[in-house]
Amino acid sequence: MEARENNNNNNSSFFTCISCRLQFDSAELQREHYKTDFHLFNQKRKLVNLAPLTFEVYEKASSELRKKQQQQQQQLTSKQKEKELYCKVCNKTYSSQNSFSQHLKSTRHLQFEKIKLKEQQEKEFENENNENENDKENENDKENENKENENNNNKNNENEIKQTILIKVKNDKNTPKKSVSFAQSEEIKQNLNDNTDKNDKSEIKSEIKSEIKSEIKSE
Secondary structure, eight states: OOOEEOOOOOOTTSEEETTTTEEESSHHHHHHHHTSHHHHHHHHHHHTTOOOOOHHHHHHHHHHHHHHHHHHHHHHHHHHHHHHTEETTTTEEOSSHHHHHHHHHSHHHHHHHHHHHHHHHHHHHHHHHHHHHHHHHHHHHHHHHHHHHHHHHHHHHHHHHHHHHHHHHHHOOSSOHHHHHHHHHHHHHHHHHHHSOHHHHHHHHHHHHHHHHHHHHHO
16 A cells, blocks of 8 residues: 555645545545545544554454454354254264265165154144044034023023013903913914924923913912
8 A cells, every 4th residue: 555654744745544544645546545444444443432553453453354254154164064964864974975975875764764754744643633633622612502502592582482472361351261271372382383492392381371370360
């Protein structure tokens, strides 16, 4: 680099770089200097109030940094190669591609590979069965819940039918008592056929008939 250190002499014939404390003989050299990593490095140091490095110190530090980066890259490449030569099935690492390729073709490796594959398939099958069992349990729970809701709805309908018929019997004063009983029993049959299960019909009939008789007697 064709530059000299700036000794703070007020010489207007020189072009200076304040960040690096250097002087240049021409504006062209100054512009070229501004494009260098050395100048950018010293600019960053200036922003945090650090003194600039000389070009020699910067070059030495840069060289050491490049060597360190190369070593890290080599170590990373070596680890990647080790991973490439590692057999997960047999849990073994090989030092050369040739020995690794031979191992992959060996009877022992192929046997282990079949065993591992079978174990994996069994595990997947077991997981699938567990999922199916969970689905069945959920379906059964939903079915039971639906049945319970249906039973509750039927009971509510039965109660509504009973209350409706009793109100009609009580309010119908113009119909004779015997004919009321007959007419209401016919209505009971029709409502029961439309809204009630077979197993509960006889029980509800008897309950409503007894309630109708008691209503008639009370009148």
